Amino acid sequence: MSYTLEDIARLAGVSRSTVSRVVNNHPNVRPAVRERVWEVIHQVGYQPHAAARSLATNRTNVIGLVIPEAVSTLFTDPFFSLLIRGITDGCYARNYHLMLALFSTPAQEEDLYNRLLRSRYLDGVVLASTRLDDPLVGRLLSDGIPFVSIGRHPDPRVSYVDVDNVAGARMAVDHLIRLGHTRIGTITGPLNMSAGADRLEGYKQALQAHHIPVDEQLIVEGDFTEGGGLASMARLLSLDPRPTAVFVASDTMAMGALRAVRQAGLRVPQDISLIGYDDVPQAAFLDPPLSTVRQPIQRLGETAAHVLVDLITHGQDHAQRLVLMPELVLRQTTARL
Amino acid sequence: MSYTLEDIARLAGVSRSTVSRVVNNHPNVRPAVRERVWEVIHQVGYQPHAAARSLATNRTNVIGLVIPEAVSTLFTDPFFSLLIRGITDGCYARNYHLMLALFSTPAQEEDLYNRLLRSRYLDGVVLASTRLDDPLVGRLLSDGIPFVSIGRHPDPRVSYVDVDNVAGARMAVDHLIRLGHTRIGTITGPLNMSAGADRLEGYKQALQAHHIPVDEQLIVEGDFTEGGGLASMARLLSLDPRPTAVFVASDTMAMGALRAVRQAGLRVPQDISLIGYDDVPQAAFLDPPLSTVRQPIQRLGETAAHVLVDLITHGQDHAQRLVLMPELVLRQTTARL
DNA sequence: TTGTACGCGTTATCAT
DNA sequence: ATGATAACGCGTACAA
Numbered sequence: 001m002s003y004t005l006e007d008i009a010r011l012a013g014v015s016r017s018t019v020s021r022v023v024n025n026h027p028n029v030r031p032a033v034r035e036r037v038w039e040v041i042h043q044v045g046y047q048p049h050a051a052a053r054s055l056a057t058n059r060t061n062v063i064g065l066v067i068p069e070a071v072s073t074l075f076t077d078p079f080f081s082l083l084i085r086g087i088t089d090g091c092y093a094r095n096y097h098l099m100l101a102l103f104s105t106p107a108q109e110e111d112l113y114n115r116l117l118r119s120r121y122l123d124g125v126v127l128a129s130t131r132l133d134d135p136l137v138g139r140l141l142s143d144g145i146p147f148v149s150i151g152r153h154p155d156p157r158v159s160y161v162d163v164d165n166v167a168g169a170r171m172a173v174d175h176l177i178r179l180g181h182t183r184i185g186t187i188t189g190p191l192n193m194s195a196g197a198d199r200l201e202g203y204k205q206a207l208q209a210h211h212i213p214v215d216e217q218l219i220v221e222g223d224f225t226e227g228g229g230l231a232s233m234a235r236l237l238s239l240d241p242r243p244t245a246v247f248v249a250s251d252t253m254a255m256g257a258l259r260a261v262r263q264a265g266l267r268v269p270q271d272i273s274l275i276g277y278d279d280v281p282q283a284a285f286l287d288p289p290l291s292t293v294r295q296p297i298q299r300l301g302e303t304a305a306h307v308l309v310d311l312i313t314h315g316q317d318h319a320q321r322l323v324l325m326p327e328l329v330l331r332q333t334t335a336r337l
Numbered sequence: 338m339s340y341t342l343e344d345i346a347r348l349a350g351v352s353r354s355t356v357s358r359v360v361n362n363h364p365n366v367r368p369a370v371r372e373r374v375w376e377v378i379h380q381v382g383y384q385p386h387a388a389a390r391s392l393a394t395n396r397t398n399v400i401g402l403v404i405p406e407a408v409s410t411l412f413t414d415p416f417f418s419l420l421i422r423g424i425t426d427g428c429y430a431r432n433y434h435l436m437l438a439l440f441s442t443p444a445q446e447e448d449l450y451n452r453l454l455r456s457r458y459l460d461g462v463v464l465a466s467t468r469l470d471d472p473l474v475g476r477l478l479s480d481g482i483p484f485v486s487i488g489r490h491p492d493p494r495v496s497y498v499d500v501d502n503v504a505g506a507r508m509a510v511d512h513l514i515r516l517g518h519t520r521i522g523t524i525t526g527p528l529n530m531s532a533g534a535d536r537l538e539g540y541k542q543a544l545q546a547h548h549i550p551v552d553e554q555l556i557v558e559g560d561f562t563e564g565g566g567l568a569s570m571a572r573l574l575s576l577d578p579r580p581t582a583v584f585v586a587s588d589t590m591a592m593g594a595l596r597a598v599r600q601a602g603l604r605v606p607q608d609i610s611l612i613g614y615d616d617v618p619q620a621a622f623l624d625p626p627l628s629t630v631r632q633p634i635q636r637l638g639e640t641a642a643h644v645l646v647d648l649i650t651h652g653q654d655h656a657q658r659l660v661l662m663p664e665l666v667l668r669q670t671t672a673r674l
Numbered sequence: 675t676t677g678t679a680c681g682c683g684t685t686a687t688c689a690t
Numbered sequence: 691a692t693g694a695t696a697a698c699g700c701g702t703a704c705a706a
Contacts, residue, residue, distance in 0.1 A: 002455070004683055015693045020685065028691055047455040051397065052683030054388035055698045062436070062458075075422060076618050081413040088439045092449070097458065099399070099436045102425045112429070118339070118384040121399075121434065226622045259624045281413050285563045287596045341699055352677045357701060365675055389699030392682045 003046045012040045023048060054120075062097045063308055064122040068136060069103040071129045071193075074224050077252050078280040079297055080128070083150065086301025087126060093302075094309045101125075109136075117145055124312045126150060126304050131192045146311040148304050148320070152194040159311060159320040161304045165195050168293040168326035169202025169247065170209075172275045175328060176245045177210050180337035181273060185218040185243035187232040187253055196224075199249045199277065218243055222253050229253030233260035237272075244337055245273035251280045251292055258286060258333075269335035279329050289331035296324050340383045349377045360385060391457075399434045400645055401459040405473060406440040408466045408530075411561050414589050415617040416634055417465070420487065423638025424463060430639075431646045438462075446473070454482055460649045463487060463641050468529045483648040485641050485657070489531040496648060496657040498641045502532050505630040505663035506539025506584065507546075509612045512665060513582040514547050517674035518610060522555040522580035524569040524590055533561075536586045536614065555580055559590050566590025570597035574609075581674055582610035588617045588629055595623060595670075606672035616666050626668035633661050 005023075009016045014033060021029050022037040029037075040046075054060045065087055067075060074080070084098075091098050101116055103109040113136075116122055124146035130136060132154065140147045141157055149160040176184050186203045189196030204214050220235050222228045229248060236243055237260065248254040254276035261268050268274050268288060276283060279294035307320050342360075346353045351370060358366050359374040366374075377383075391397045402424055404412060411417070421435075428435045438453055440446040450473075453459055461483035467473065469491065477484045478494055486497040513521050523540045526533030541551050557572050559565045566585060573580055574597065585591040591613035598605050605611050605625060613620060616631035644657050 005685095006683080016684085017686090017693055017695095018691085021692090024685085030691060033691085045455070047451055049392075049683050050456045050458045051388045051391035052698090053685080055386075055392050055700090056683080056685040058698075060388065072422075076415040076418040078413040078415075081418060084437065085409075085412060085439065088437055089441070092445065095452075097436055097453065099434055100421065100425055102422065104426070108429065114382075114384055115432075116434065118382070119387045121387045226619060230622065255619070256622055259622060262624055282563060282592070285567065285593055285596060287599055342701095343699080353700085354677060354702080355675085358676090361701080367675060370675085386699050389682090390701080392684090393699080393701045395682075 003044050004049070008037065008040050008044070008046050011044070012037045058120075059312075060121060060123050061095060062099050062122055063091065063305070063312075064099045064101045064116055064125045065128060066101045066125050066136070067103065067128050068130050068134055069105060069109055070131055070134070072102055072104055074129070075102065077224065077250075078282065079250075079252075079278055082280070082297040083128065083301040086298035086303075087305045089298070090302035090305025091309075094306065096123075096305070096309055113139070117143070124148075124308050126308055129193060129195070131190075132194060132197075133192065146308060148308045148311065150300065150304055152198065152323075157319055159307060159316075161300060161307055161322045161324070162194070163295045163300060163324045163326050165198030165326075166202040166205065168277065168295070169199040169249075170206045171326070171328045172247050172277070172293050173203050173206035174209075175330070176247065176273060176275065176334065177206065177212070179245070179273065179334060181245040182212050183218070183241065183243045183245070184212075185220070185236045185239075185246040187220055187222040187229060187236070187246060187248045187257060189222060189224050189249045191221055196221075196249065203247055222249065224250050224253060226252050226256040229256030230260045231256075233257035234264070237261070237264050237266070243272070245275075245334070248274060248276050251276040251278040251283045251290060254290055254292070255282070255286060258290075268333050273335055274333040276333075283329075284331065288333055291331045291334045292329050293326045294329045295326050300324060340381050341386070345374065345377050345381070345383050348381070349374045395457075396649075397458060397460050398432060399436050399459055400428065400642070400649075401436045401438045401453055401462045402465060403438045403462050403473070404440065404465050405467055405471055406442060406446055407468055407471070409439055409441055411466070412439065414561065414587075415619065416587075416589075416615055419617070419634040420465065420638040423635035423640075424642045426635070427639035427642025428646075431643065433642065433646055435642075450476070454480070461485075461645050463645055466530060466532070468527075469531060469534075470529065483645060483652075485645045485648065487637065487641055489535065489660075494656055496644060496653075498637060498644055498659045498661070499531070500632045500637060500661045500663050502535030502663075503539040503542065505614065505632070506536040506586070507543045508663070508665045509584050509614070509630050510540050510543035511546075512667070513584065513610060513612065513671065514543065514549070516582070516610065516671060518582040519549050520555070520578065520580045520582070521549075522557070522573045522576075522583040524557055524559040524566060524573070524583065524585045524594060526559060526561050526586045528558055533558075533586065540584055559586065561587050561590060563589050563593040566593030567597045568593075570594035571601070574598070574601050574603070580609070582612075582671070585611060585613050588613040588615040588620045588627060591627055591629070592619070592623065595627075605670050610672055611670040613670075620666075621668065625670055628668045628671045629666050630663045631666045632663050637661060
């Protein structure tokens, strides 16, 4: 069996309260006593019982990563792997743990919300890639559950951590323009996600800044999947004249786009320039290696965890908003016109 | 604030025990009473407090997914995304939840082991892709923590769920032989993981069954990464004569291999046939679409969760071992010699 | 079938 | 600075 506070107290010849103080670093304990208690603790390998602690403190030291049903098909995108990595790192640094909440169906969403949140498994929640109009946001807000969104959200009450998507897209398209391209297409993300909408906005801003008219024909909405990227690229290639460069709003879609170009018997970057978004690990291994906008995905997750834990512990009354900066990574899918 | 058993009891005009019985589906409750209690519960949206319950029952209804430091660099492989998906589905079906334990360093491994397991956050653990000699196994065993390994493990006490890697590799290599190839190379996984060792074994068995001598030169050890696949393939291509077909032990490595072939100015499958392993979602979108061995990864995870929960609840005394079957998926990277 | 009472391991309040 | 004691919310013998 395993030890309790009581056991440690007996072994160290003090009371349970004192041991508790030692474990929780309370100031009022005589150094000599503190030391002896620690010694016993290490000797027997005592670890406080999480559930008992939770019951007493009303905190679990666990947060959840919520991935809504709407984006669960995107889950195999390396973006999420990196995000998860970052979040766990952030958690561990703050003595927190991460629980997963992947929704597959609306019914599951309802069920899990009750099971995880209302039964107080979690102290708070990281919301990944939610749609702008996701009802989950309102619910968390009204239930007073601390949460932070990955990606901008318009409601003034929600805290979020984001990468500047408008700036990232601008950087990408600016570069294409610098290379002499003027007929530049884009494959967007879902426009009801802030990342999708913002990258499109950046695309437009870059064009306008250079007095290039925005041609709606050159804008095709994608879905952040490889298959979607392939189909969207095929559409762009069927245009006449076709674009000489395309800004693709995610690396995963860019992989599909690359294949569409090849299927059409064209070459990248000689016939058409391509630039992706994310810089997932695969990007450097594509053929040719993909130029892209690097997002600090892992740091994004880490930051989200930290912000959330702060929200939980210091109970901020006003929303926290943080935006990180992306950077352009030039490889071999872009060429002078 | 939120309701407790006591509140529900008062509102329904019964005692706390009765409400507890209703919630836990104990038989001895008069139907009329049961119904009235449920009504109150639904009306006020009562949810039992997880921590309180854990303290009383000594069970948390949470399991952990442990990804050892050794394989944490592989974490972005879609294999893990699919596995996680499967595990969560399996958990939800059994009223369980999933917590992540991703180790980055040995120190973290030690720390997390204490924080997660010894403080009883978890009822049990799924061990992913552990090396055959991982000390974690011995520790879990001696601490009596229920766990199931993803992938075969030699110790008779450990439960595992696996896909038949020997059979899968045999299927793949058999097919290459059927196409007329005899000079067949392989890029293996890490040979200290069962998946790596077993797929190599299957490769050898297939050759031997057809009386083709095993040539050690044609066997190069990979690491399940894309970069590793690229480098290993380059080595195989430098052989003289070079192999006419290669069995690559993971799709991710196959992506790298594909690129190595292209860099060498060769074509797949005209100059060299390739066959991968896993059938990750990307495989169908590669250029050309990858022939591969499909693993039911998601079902693997789901099954692991079920086995683990059974282990936890029924406390099996003997280890559970389950092996699922892979299947060959022929696309366009294999051709007759 | 239902209710009473105790225990689960901790934290926190209040004396001392 | 330390110790007794009352919560925290639930499950469960045991009694009725």
